[in-house]
Amino acid sequence: MDFVDIPLDTDLPVFLEPGAIKSLRSPWGNDISSMLQTFFDTVLRLIHSGEHEKAQRLLSSLNERNEFHLGYSSGESRGHGFGSGSAETVWGALSKSNAAVTGLLKDLEDTALLIPGIGTDMISDAVCNIIRGPLIKYTQDMCFYYGVPLTPDVASGPIWNPQQERWDHSLIPLPVTDYGKVILVPKILVRYRLSVQYDEYYRHYILPEMQDEHIKAHSPLVEVLKDGTERVTKKSLIEKYGNDKLAVAEQTKVRPNILQEYKDQKAAQPSNPLTQDQFCELEATQPPDLDPLVTELRSLPTGRDSAAKYEDIIERILSVILYPSLCNPIKQHNIHQGRKRIDITYTNESKTGFFYWLSMHYPCPLMFVECKNYGKEAGNPEIDQLSGRFSPSRGQVGLLICRNIEDKNLLYQRCIDTAKDRRGYMLVLDDEDIFSLVEEYKLNPEDQSFDLLRKLWGMLID
Missing domain, CATH: 3.40.91.30 (Restriction Endonuclease)
Incomplete structure (x- = not known):
């Protein structure tokens, strides 16, 4: 089947990945990529302009949803939405983050690099919610295609309206099971993890730049080897500056070009979709x-x-x-x-x-x-x-x-x-x-x- 064959009572450990969406070249792919960008741009604009209450209301609709069945839940599907628990927590992280204030945050996935506490599962759930409208249409099309019955007048949940910059709600036909309504996700969009990883970015992009800077400045961290070669170890930089997301954000703030270089390389080399065999292993099905x-x-x-x-x-x-x-x-x-x-x-x-x-x-x-x-x-x-x-x-x-x-x-x-x-x-x-x-x-x-x-x-x- 074209969609991920989810279990109805729990989650599959795969995630909706923003980089996979942005790599799509079809009109449908362009539409959902635009939806992601308009939502995040709207939230950041509201925060920058001091409209914090409206920003919190938008974020509150990214709360945990169970109908997608993607994520880390080992028991009953429960979601890990961007707004899980309280939208105020996420708003606080964004509004107080230097990365957001200085304009470093430009894409939703940037938060996984620069904001503490935001990881793959939260990004995935946020993406699911933001592109809920197109995924509902996809679900209806697939159900018609494969002959799956739809239940009329099911609550859609919040659907992002990029033109009006608001969440809409309606009653729609969806497949409903004993575990609740189901929204399907195309296989082409899911990955095992996000393509951007803050530790990879820090270790292989930021730290090498810092090493060169310290050598050129003849800083106290420079070591001279027996053959006269100068070096600065990554270990010494981590000990001095740290290696958590706060450190990543601080070092990125003074080197924003490195972040763009990392993102450009990820865009130029998008991750591959999961193979048929990988899906069979995940779904416990035969090839x-x-x-x-x-x-x-x-x-x-x-x-x-x-x-x-x-x-x-x-x-x-x-x-x-x-x-x-x-x-x-x-x-x-x-x-x-x-x-x-x-x-x-x-x-x-x-x-x-x-x-x-x-x-x-x-x-x-x-x-x-x-x-x-x-x-x-x-x-x-x-x-x-x-x-x-x-x-x-x-x-x-x-x-x-x-x-x-x-x-x-x-x-x-x-x-x-x-x-x-x-x-x-x-x-x-x-x-x-x-x-x-x-x-x-x-x-x-x-x-x-x-x-x-x-x-x-x-x-x-x-």
Whole structure:
């Protein structure tokens, strides 16, 4: 499944990570990243302008919530919200922090570096609450997609309204269990920990800078080795200046460029999503077994009566093989006010491999898949149908998947003609190609190079 398969009675020890959100390149990713930033900017602006009561009210809605089931709880899920216990505590930490007063704090995750008492679980719960609105919409979409029943008129909880800079509330349909309502989180967004870590930042960025400064100043901390080399040890700096978050904030205040350098490097090298195997270990489930789907596909008859089943099998296979490059599958995606439909639409959030290379050279924020359960050869009408789904904003790359291709050279020549006419790029796969992708996946589930797809792409653009 596209979402984290949470237990209903406790939490999974993974976290919603701001850096993972900011690394998204899809319109949805940009929207939720903007929501995070507007909330934190609003709170800091209110604190700077002395509107402390309003700042506390905004922070109070980041109190502990149990419907996400992410975090460190070993028993019943209980949350560790930014506003847990009292919003006044968090407000006090922000309003009295030199980092906030001097403008060092710019992003929510900066608090994990510079504010004592704020850690991974609190940041994760805060993020969950701030992007609650988009996560509710995602949950509703996934429930519709997988056939999970929704209960009407469930209290939404506070939903951040970035335009009005306030929390809204409404009654909405959500899945409800014996343990309460549930809000789902995409796998692509969770990590084992935050990408920014104050001890890593201090030891590998701040302290080396301080070492150079002390050597240049010939400070008393400088030691001269037998060969005449001068050095300042990190241990001596820690003994003099400390190594807690207060020390980190104080040393960052006089070297703000180092903080930006650290954040820039983290942004340039975003952490990778968890693998299928890691999720299986977390969720105590078995790794995806594609063999039954392959067997089912081999025995599936062609024709209109089996078209929906064919589409379902293809989606289930592709969603395993192509994760995490492609995510958030949507079946029968309507475009042009419902006048056209796409069998399966994926969001391209690749960070490595074939689909990442593709995104660097061709417009493909979305990847379109058309499935044809024909007993006959696909031809120009099917190619024209898929090309009609392309646009500069949605993307111009897709997969045409059919049962059998008798003359691949002819079909690919038709795709080449379409590409040369600037009507989009189509990779055509038949059952045997799908089976080959499955075998590639079995050999190395984490490999995102997709040699078969790259080979077919080479034929397309030669």
